[in-house]
Amino acid sequence: MRARRGLVIAATVGAVLWSPLAARADGGAYIAFDRTHYLPGETATGEAYVYLEKQHQGLLDRGPFYAYLLTDGAVVRLGHAIPTGAIRVGTFSVERSRPEWFEMKVSFAVPDLAGDFYPVVACNDPCTVSGFKEPLSGLVSIVQTVREGALLTQRQQLRGRLYALRRRWKKTEKALAELNDRFVDTNRVRLTMASEMSDLQGRLAANGSARDRVPRPLLPTGVGVALVLMLLMLTAAVAARRQPELPRLHSSG
Numbered sequence: 444m445r446a447r448r449g450l451v452i453a454a455t456v457g458a459v460l461w462s463p464l465a466a467r468a469d470g471g472a473y474i475a476f477d478r479t480h481y482l483p484g485e486t487a488t489g490e491a492y493v494y495l496e497k498q499h500q501g502l503l504d505r506g507p508f509y510a511y512l513l514t515d516g517a518v519v520r521l522g523h524a525i526p527t528g529a530i531r532v533g534t535f536s537v538e539r540s541r542p543e544w545f546e547m548k549v550s551f552a553v554p555d556l557a558g559d560f561y562p563v564v565a566c567n568d569p570c571t572v573s574g575f576k577e578p579l580s581g582l583v584s585i586v587q588t589v590r591e592g593a594l595l596t597q598r599q600q601l602r603g604r605l606y607a608l609r610r611r612w613k614k615t616e617k618a619l620a621e622l623n624d625r626f627v628d629t630n631r632v633r634l635t636m637a638s639e640m641s642d643l644q645g646r647l648a649a650n651g652s653a654r655d656r657v658p659r660p661l662l663p664t665g666v667g668v669a670l671v672l673m674l675l676m677l678t679a680a681v682a683a684r685r686q687p688e689l690p691r692l693h694s695s696g
Contacts, residue, residue, distance in 0.1 A: 474581030
């Protein structure tokens with residue numbers, strides 16, 4: 444029943460509608476209770492802080508403001524009579540904490556109802572001010588045994604841990620997706636560089652083959668010239684030695 448009831452809570456609280464009868468003033472919209480789960484007969488204490496600019500502080504004169512615990516899908520509507528499913532459980536006290544801030548408190552004995560979550564809303568009677576810009580509401584859980592309350596608290600803690608784990612998992616998935624994108628980009632760059640390297644190696648190999656096909660002289664040019672000059676000088680010397688001697692002429696006395 445609690446699981447099904449949880450789907451209706453938001454709609455029930457949100458159904459405390461805002462209308463032109465309520466002044467438009469900034470302020471808090473949530474009644475914080477001192478505990479989550481209550482046994483029937485225990486005292487629940489809730490408080491809220493509302494912000495009211497000076498021109499809107501006259502709204503407080505429309506009080507007193509009552510706390511209504513809603514049962515059977517009851518909805519408190521501005522300008523309408525309080526429905527039978529709304530149980531008046533307490534009256535809010537209003538104290539100024541700062542020039543434009545007011546503290547609203549309420550304490551009440553928890554009624555003996557079936558275990559469930561119940562919305563608690565604030566409104567005057569007849570309902571013309573249910574909040575200050577937004578409806579003023581909260582939520583209490585009524586349980587039949589202490590054990591039930593402990594189990595519900597444990598379940599809420601487990602749900603909180605599950606929610607945190609899901610958030611961490613989503614962040615991890617996002618990080619993994621980013622890493623995968625970086626890997627793909629890096630691999631693309633690697634393949635491009637490998638292709639360019641292969642092309643460069645092919646060009647170097649082609650240039651080396653072309654150089655190997657050019658005929659090379661047996662001796663360096665300088666050495667060859669020196670040998671030619673030496674051969675010419677040797678040939679000239681040999682030729683000079685083989686030249687026949689000319690006959691000598693003797694003069695007569």
